[in-house]
Amino acid sequence: MSKDIRTAAAEDGFQSHQDTLVALVLDACADAASITDLAAQAGALAGFDTPELPTSMPASAAYAVERAWWPAKITDAELPSFLVPIWPLFASDLFEFSPSLLPRNDRLGISRQHVYYRAARSAGERVPARILWYASSDKNRTVQQVIACSRLDDTVVDQGRALHARFQHLGVWERRHIDKAANTDGLARALLFSDTEILPRPISLSRLRALADEHRHSLRLQSISKIPPQLFSALYREGHIAR
Known part of the structure; x- marks a missing residue:
């Protein structure tokens, strides 16, 4: 893939892993702790680590996570x-x-x-x-x-x-x-x-x-x-x- 395609994929939540691109798709509406656990389970299947989400995430941070892990919804984030x-x-x-x-x-x-x-x-x-x-x-x-x-x-x-x-x-x-x-x-x-x-x-x-x-x-x-x-x-x- 071209550099532009990889850059666009990264903006959509894909990350490089073993010469390929991988993204998480978390179909859940739950608090940050639950979403963190689901992400860890999904990441383990592909062999990579995922970040731990803090409670009361600022709107901009929650927006970025929900875009990357769509359709996940973080219920205790400060996203109106x-x-x-x-x-x-x-x-x-x-x-x-x-x-x-x-x-x-x-x-x-x-x-x-x-x-x-x-x-x-x-x-x-x-x-x-x-x-x-x-x-x-x-x-x-x-x-x-x-x-x-x-x-x-x-x-x-x-x-x-x-x-x-x-x-x-x-x-x-x-x-x-x-x-x-x-x-x-x-x-x-x-x-x-x-x-x-x-x-x-x-x-x-x-x-x-x-x-x-x-x-x-x-x-x-x-x-x-x-x-x-x-x-x-x-x-x-x-x-x-x-x-």
């Missing part, structure tokens, strides 16, 4: 989580979480990173962070389910035309959609996110509300909102319970 509503039409086009008569854009299918737009005003978004996607209702369809989980990489505020020109290959909104979401100055916000995981078991609105009540959290489903780490963990695990 947000619930983001999305219309079913755009969720279907962006994530292809349900069958469609129209084929998905190839560029979206092969891309690791995607974009979604919203109003320019801040709703408390911080990066890095995690996103849980709530597919709501539109004029054609009612879903009302938490359907996917992503990693929030960045937010960019700019004129709608500039955002569309820069990120149109990563999203499904047309320029008119961005302009409609923009404020009176024409500014909108782009959410750049990556490594989206479609939940094997979508979480219904009734179950979402029940879990939010259990964790004493008041839901806001009309716009992006921060959720506590305990609720994120409960929702993520709920989305992976076998049917």
